[in-house]
Amino acid sequence: MNFHLVSIFPHYFESPLQSGLMGKAVENGLVSLDYVDVRRFAGGVHKSVDDRPFGGGPGMLLKLDPMVKALDSVERKGRILMLSPRGKPFNQAQAKALSQEEDVTLICGRYEGIDERLLDLYPIELVSVGDFVLNGGEIGAVCMVEAIARLLPGFMGHEDSGEEESFSAGLLEYPHYTRPEDYDGLAVPEVLRSGDHGKIADWRRECSLSATLSDRPDLLPNARLTVEDIDFLRAQPRTRLGRNLYIALCHYPVVNKFGEKVAVSVTNLDLHDMARVARSYGLGGFYATTPIEDQKALADRLLSHWKEGAGSQANPDRAEAFSKVKVFDDIESAVLDIEAQTGQCPRLAATSARLDRRKEAEPALTCSEVQKWLANSPVLLIFGTGHGLAEEVLSKADGIMRPVRYLDDYNHLSVRSAVAIIVDRLIADEY
Ligand SMILES: C[S@@+](CC[C@H](N)C(=O)[O-])C[C@H]1O[C@@H](n2cnc3c(N)ncnc32)[C@H](O)[C@@H]1O
Numbered sequence: 538m539n540f541h542l543v544s545i546f547p548h549y550f551e552s553p554l555q556s557g558l559m560g561k562a563v564e565n566g567l568v569s570l571d572y573v574d575v576r577r578f579a580g581g582v583h584k585s586v587d588d589r590p591f592g593g594g595p596g597m598l599l600k601l602d603p604m605v606k607a608l609d610s611v612e613r614k615g616r617i618l619m620l621s622p623r624g625k626p627f628n629q630a631q632a633k634a635l636s637q638e639e640d641v642t643l644i645c646g647r648y649e650g651i652d653e654r655l656l657d658l659y660p661i662e663l664v665s666v667g668d669f670v671l672n673g674g675e676i677g678a679v680c681m682v683e684a685i686a687r688l689l690p691g692f693m694g695h696e697d698s699g700e701e702e703s704f705s706a707g708l709l710e711y712p713h714y715t716r717p718e719d720y721d722g723l724a725v726p727e728v729l730r731s732g733d734h735g736k737i738a739d740w741r742r743e744c745s746l747s748a749t750l751s752d753r754p755d756l757l758p759n760a761r762l763t764v765e766d767i768d769f770l771r772a773q774p775r776t777r778l779g780r781n782l783y784i785a786l787c788h789y790p791v792v793n794k795f796g797e798k799v800a801v802s803v804t805n806l807d808l809h810d811m812a813r814v815a816r817s818y819g820l821g822g823f824y825a826t827t828p829i830e831d832q833k834a835l836a837d838r839l840l841s842h843w844k845e846g847a848g849s850q851a852n853p854d855r856a857e858a859f860s861k862v863k864v865f866d867d868i869e870s871a872v873l874d875i876e877a878q879t880g881q882c883p884r885l886a887a888t889s890a891r892l893d894r895r896k897e898a899e900p901a902l903t904c905s906e907v908q909k910w911l912a913n914s915p916v917l918l919i920f921g922t923g924h925g926l927a928e929e930v931l932s933k934a935d936g937i938m939r940p941v942r943y944l945d946d947y948n949h950l951s952v953r954s955a956v957a958i959i960v961d962r963l964i965a966d967e968y
Pocket of ligand 1: 619620621622623644645646647648649650651664665666667668669670671672673674675677
């Protein structure tokens with residue numbers, strides 16, 4: 538396989554790509570490394586490769602002409618990738634796909650990057666090695682070359698090494714140990730010394746599963762899991778963001794379709810469905826708020842039917858869901874209740890189907906901002922009935938969440954649907 542590395546610092550690659558297995562792969566012809574020195578293609582006495590950006594701003598840019606000439610000097614470019622923090626994140630699946638290619642060209646930027654018109658001239662794919670900014674693309678290119686080349690048949694000692702590693706099966710890898718068996722009292726796990734290959738395989742699978750659950754739960758949705766894997770994962774301890782999340786359904790003050798402040802009736806369906814979300818996601822609690830006495834009485838009757846009355850006999854699961862529900866006059870009382878339970882004043886995140894377009898408005902809250910709050914303190918997520926929460930509730934919140942489907946023109950969801958979607962996004966563990 539041939540890598541063409543286009544850079545203004547080709548010597549940068551020498552040591553890392555000549556060492557260890559990579560050095561051997563180059564020696565025995567499995568991998569060829571073609572260093573394309575952009576400076577060789579620069580004109581003028583100074584062989585300058587950079588210039589100032591149009592429009593001003595700090596830093597310099599790599600000029601187009603030397604880059605074009607450098608690229609044109611590569612006869613068989615194959616797929617052309619350019620290292621850029623703007624690119625798609627590089628991963629094991631891409632390394633696998635690229636390892637099937639005969640030629641791959643990697644363009645390394647420097648300074649503030651490269652004149653954008655290079656992308657108009659060649660079918661270049663932008664690729665990033667992470668959400669951080671490096672001085673240049675060379676070190677990212679080294680990562681990519683190594684990740685791709687080691688998947689070539691014959692690169693590693695034995696062919697299955699690549700299959701068992703982290704990410705290959707959508708999970709992190711299990712831990713490894715070598716001699717001595719005991720290092721100052723730190724023993725190698727018994728099972729690895731048992732010689733029982735079935736047990737060793739089970740232990741390794743379980744270690745992979747629990748490491749992924751605790752360190753990279755975002756990998757689990759795409760991992761191929763058996764029922765046994767799922768049963769194992771269910772029994773593992775995990776951080777539950779849900780315990781800090783409380784939801785409130787406000788029936789007053791909300792607005793009607795004319796923007797007037799009104800009270801809306803309590804509905805059976807909202808209470809059932811929100812209680813079930815609260816229980817399913819392990820939330821701290823669900824507050825239905827209304828100051829209207831007959832509405833509170835209605836909600837209380839409903840609760841007692843399902844929690845203690847005939848409903849609880851007929852459907853104990855529903856009783857469990859309703860144990861999460863409390864009926865209060867207003868949001869302030871819900872806040873005091875959370876404070877009494879947790880010893881902390883909850884942060885208030887309001888929800889709305891509309892963007893706040895006032896000039897002085899803060900940018901809407903993102904899920905990750907609310908998740909950060911949840912890691913340290915209780916959060917009360919407030920939903921409105923009718924046509925949404927009245928200004929006096931919105932203005933007391935610490936922020937308003939971005940509407941669900943904010944890029945689309947129709948986003949008229951029922952409050953029950955919005956609750957389910959937003960809670961799921963906030964908990965975001967996809968279990
Ligand atoms: C200082 S960076 C330029 C950053 C650029 N102005 C920006 O903010 O996106 C110089 C070069 O380093 C490389 N680079 C920096 N960070 C990278 C990353 N996370 N992944 C891939 N390449 C990166 C790119 O080739 C980039 O053109």
